[in-house]
Amino acid sequence: MHIRDLKVEMVSVSALKPYARNAHTHSKKQLRQIAESIKVFGWTNPILTDANNVVMAGHGRLAAAKLVGIDRVPIIRIDDMTEAQKRAYILADNKLAEKAGWDQELLTLELQDLLEMDLGFEVTATGIEMGEIDVLIEGLSDDADDDADLLPKVDPALPPVTQPGDLWQLDRHRLLCADATKAASFEKLMGGEQAELVFTDPPYNLPINGHVSGLGACKHSEFAMASGEMTEAEFVRFLEKTLGLMAAHSRDGAIQFVCMDWRHIYELLTAARTVYDEFKNLCVWAKTNGGMGSLYRAQHELVGVFKKGSAAHINNVELGRHGRNRTNL
Numbered sequence: 001m002h003i004r005d006l007k008v009e010m011v012s013v014s015a016l017k018p019y020a021r022n023a024h025t026h027s028k029k030q031l032r033q034i035a036e037s038i039k040v041f042g043w044t045n046p047i048l049t050d051a052n053n054v055v056m057a058g059h060g061r062l063a064a065a066k067l068v069g070i071d072r073v074p075i076i077r078i079d080d081m082t083e084a085q086k087r088a089y090i091l092a093d094n095k096l097a098e099k100a101g102w103d104q105e106l107l108t109l110e111l112q113d114l115l116e117m118d119l120g121f122e123v124t125a126t127g128i129e130m131g132e133i134d135v136l137i138e139g140l141s142d143d144a145d146d147d148a149d150l151l152p153k154v155d156p157a158l159p160p161v162t163q164p165g166d167l168w169q170l171d172r173h174r175l176l177c178a179d180a181t182k183a184a185s186f187e188k189l190m191g192g193e194q195a196e197l198v199f200t201d202p203p204y205n206l207p208i209n210g211h212v213s214g215l216g217a218c219k220h221s222e223f224a225m226a227s228g229e230m231t232e233a234e235f236v237r238f239l240e241k242t243l244g245l246m247a248a249h250s251r252d253g254a255i256q257f258v259c260m261d262w263r264h265i266y267e268l269l270t271a272a273r274t275v276y277d278e279f280k281n282l283c284v285w286a287k288t289n290g291g292m293g294s295l296y297r298a299q300h301e302l303v304g305v306f307k308k309g310s311a312a313h314i315n316n317v318e319l320g321r322h323g324r325n326r327t328n329l
């Protein structure tokens with residue numbers, strides 16, 4: 001085992017040369033996150049170079065330094081490796097770091113504590129997105145009782161708060177209580193605007209009893225329509241009508257995400273051939289726990305991804321901004 005006497009020195013950023021065949025890439029967003037981390041925490045990790053100032057580890061930090069206008073950075077120079085060792089080490093430094101995992105519970109607790117502190121900086125300086133933090137914290141509290149989730153006892157003699165036709169303005173959002181099979185509903189909801197993205201979870205033409213409601217205390221009532229009463233052809237026509245209205249009120253190039261149970265994926269794809277111009281992908285939502293089922297307990301949900309029109313798809317899913325590692329699972 002070779003223990004080196006490492007020395008840190010300051011060098012000009014312009015003197016450092018990225019390794020020409022560095023296979024590890026950084027997205028623009030990741031570089032901005034590294035730059036933000038440097039601003040918040042200062043420079044904590046020297047760049048590793050060879051004797052000729054070629055970077056062996058720290059390409060992202062070097063690019064981030066250039067992004068924020070840092071002129072001089074700390075480096076550690078390794079001058080006793082062979083050419084083969086250097087090339088292999090550059091791969092190992094990146095690949096071995098990827099193999100580390102997270103203790104999800106400890107990570108969540110740590111993030112929760114940080115959110116409660118007066119940090120003086122954004123918690124996203126950790127490199128973890130707020131959306132990820134929200135999901136982690138929500139998952140940790142899934143088993144805890146939350147008064148906000150408890151349905152109030154309702155006197156059936158009292159009139160309902162919302163009636164069909166009511167349009168609610170929720171800050172910048174609009175919520176309409178109406179029939180999604182009628183064109184007038186979409187005209188009222190959209191007010192002349194066109195959607196750039198649709199995420200919809202239509203009823204699956206399955207009865208709730210025996211398919212969704214288990215042995216728990218809470219029982220979901222049956223849907224107003226498409227709750228198991230339709231034939232295959234009727235359900236196809238139902239989807240053609242509702243999805244067609246959504247597409248009609250969407251921009252050219254809009255992406256539409258449509259959830260569907262595996263039993264009725266045929267009907268969805270059949271209707272989609274009439275409504276949409278392109279079948280982009282089929283995503284699978286892998287759930288934490290298995291639901292009801294006989295031969296197999298259901299632990300996934302399918303999400304068809306379709307495009308309306310012939311224009312390039314509208315990139316509201318930030319394709320490429322988080323790297324190229326997103327999959328359809």
